[in-house]
Amino acid sequence: MMDVVMPQLGETVTEGTVTRWYKKAGDAIRADEPLFDVETDKVSSEIPAPVAGVLTEILVPEGVTASVGTKLAVIRESGASAAQTAGTASAAQPSTRAGTASTAARSKPPRADAAERLSPVVRKLIAEHDLDPRAISGTGRDGRITREDVLAHLSQRGAVRPVAASVEAPPLIPAGAAAESAPLNSVRRRTAEHMAKSWSAVPHVLQAVEADFHKVEQARRVAGDNWKRREGFSLTYLPFILRSVSIALAKFPRLNASFAGDHLVLQPRINLGIAVDLNFEGLVVPVLKDVPQKSLPQIAREANELVQRARTNRLKPDDLTEGTYTITNNGAFGTLITAPIINQPQVAILSTDSIQKRPLVIETEGGDAIAIRPVGMLAQTFDHRAVDGAYAAAFLREVKMLIEGRDWVQALQA
Template identity: 40%
Template sequence: MPTDVVMPQMGESITEGTITKWLKKPGDAIQRDEPLFEISTDKVDAEIPSPAAGTLKEIKISEGTTVQINTVVCSIDEAGSSSASAASPAKAETAAAPAANTVTTADAAPAVQGNAPPAAGPGTEVLMPQMGESITEGTITKWLKKVGDTVQRDEPIFEISTDKVDAEIPSPVAGTLSEIKVPEGATVTINTVVAVIGGAAGKTAAPASSTPAPTATAPAPVTAASSASTAAGERVRSSPLVRKIAKDNNVDLSQVPGTGASGRITKTDIVSHLEQGPKPVAAASVAAPASAPAPAAAKPAAPQPQPGELVPMTKMRSIIAQRMVESKRTSPHVHTVFKVDMTRIVKLREKEKSKYEQRNGVKLTYMPFITRAAIVALRKHPVVNGSIEGEAIRYNKNINIGIAVALDWGLIVPVLKQTEEKNFLGIARGIVDVADRARNKKLAPDEISGGTFTLTNSGIFGEQFGTPIINQPQSAILGIGGLNKEAEVITDKDGNDSIAIRSIQRFTLGFDHRIVDGADAGKFMSDFKAYLENWSEDIG
């Protein structure tokens, strides 16, 4: 019996992927977990393994084509029958034909070509999507189309907000929006029908309240210019996020060179285009005089609250607040601050950083020193690397360090797995690698989960120290304060005191008092401090 292979979801906010290369052809024998095709998304490029052993029966999606997640891209004949190699020439030609932006498969909802209305029928239901494994609901913050509007497949039709992502949701088919079932501002569970495309004409749902709550992600009023850029976005390869940025900044996507697969425009492409000062598309209804210079496109900015204004929380902000309170309520937080003399490491780094980069191809920063010291201390005090499961304590086998990385659009915590097996150079390379891929949206989903201990470096903003909240279900988090020169009292071996200028840094351990006692935290931090102040490890 044939097995359908679908476009996988490569991350919580990923809704589509582009097939960049087929590694097998119809008739080829394949093993389970053998790479079958390559895909590219806004966050990751990856090889996708076969879910079963057998013979590749049919390729349904050609190279260069962008499709929604869970779209069937090929089928595998697990029995390995000869029918797999007897695919019709027409199908083979279809698979090899030049790709359109998106396609409709046999088991997807029927699409309507062009702008023609759909054939009579029940219509296609549009569901509230699940934007991640832990997401159970979403709030519709804005409808981008109204009843009676014609929509194209993959054209954004509404915006949603969850606790992890704000996103535009594309239409699953082309046709006419015949009914809106859920109004703006309403929160519904995943897989709830929110609209219908095609079928009999319906109605627009009544507003959830007389004054819908404003959201931080609502775009500027739609003008002729933004409509033009949206239309342009439908003719080029791009993601809903890219089309939103283009619409908010009146950018014609046909003028933006794409560096992604098959010329696809990535977020990096559109941001780079904006930073270079592109000319905005002129709006017919608000066109400036010919003599007036075109204003430079500005980056989208979050709304600034006005003094005395009362602004309702967005759904995302509300749930973030809820999660922070849950963590504080779940774990009785205690914080301890240690002052560490980093002078030895500062001098070592200054002496070695140039040669280190030439020798190893990676910059020598303070993070691998701090990470390595934390790993050594965690090995001595496994309770700090543990977590509570019901009425038991899980002493984690591996030390998986989460490294908080600040992004232009938020914060992400990629995880370095099995750090107890890595030397200093391996840790240094790992930190640079995950930070770079986090900023370029190239992390795989499993690289942002499974952490057992977290490092957060807010000292880069100048603070002395902070009191971070534990990342559940971990039992501790280490906050890294600023590195500054301070006057310190130094006692020599004969007991004589003097004042010297030293490089001092403060570190805060936030720990769950249910599992980690004050003595455990003190011993951990003492060993962490001693390792840094008496550094003797070869850095490679």
């Protein structure tokens, strides 16, 4: 027998809400097949089955919030005796789909325990607007309050809120202009909340250096078509940057750290988060773990796999945890320099922008010369509580020296 428990989708996450079961009690399931969806105040994720077998029991139905580690369901593994779980599956079935779609959609009066039955997302939304959950009618299972219920309540409250007759607010848009309300999706909303919290709580400082990617470009040209033919994807600048940052962080551990209260915790592992844009609808940051222990080709393969899974909503819970430093890249859009917001509780984040051919002064045996080189900015935002400017600048200089000075052709053959 295998217990399915509520996963921890983030280092500070303590609970999650089951939003969908893909199977019902008694159904067969394959290992790694989607089993259920869970939503927290940080992320929404599809959770795969840990083993193959039969889903014998569902203990936490859709719409219910449970603490991390709570037993959600039971799977009888393939080959296990059916007698071990006789009667269990049939007893669990009624709890998985109570009621009908029509009754679930009707608004129900608020229950006395409404405040204790809120999902993390709904609880945060109610707290932000200083609402009383007992005043909100829920349309979810058993009268549970959904995010849409809160938004509808806010809309109604705004519509009837009295305005003093002597005060006339100026129009925000020209008279007659058409305005469109664009509600935020869950990923965009969580991104906005996290960024606003970080910006308001952390003293951000930006520093940047210009790096010559000539040797990186040489390695990419040498690998070229052979790499893409063999691996199935193009070799970008990202793995070279990941490798350089991981080496530099080993020398500057105070940037590979996080805050815990008034303490700075230096992390023993170097796990690099890669910010991935989800078609302009928000960001997700999968984590490439233990980067210094990986070869450059391995970094390239694993980073590409993480990015592709992020863009197709196939990330696993473990892909989103234990990050110690984050890298974001807007270079595909031609940006010159970006000032990124720190991904708390981390203390620094690096932005890599577009790499363009530019005239650059280089040293030769005959003296200084002008050469056309691929050049890009490396911009780091750091938490001034963790380090001072000199320390952060020395780290940036180290990353620059690694990018410009390593034999990347040789590194690709490792």
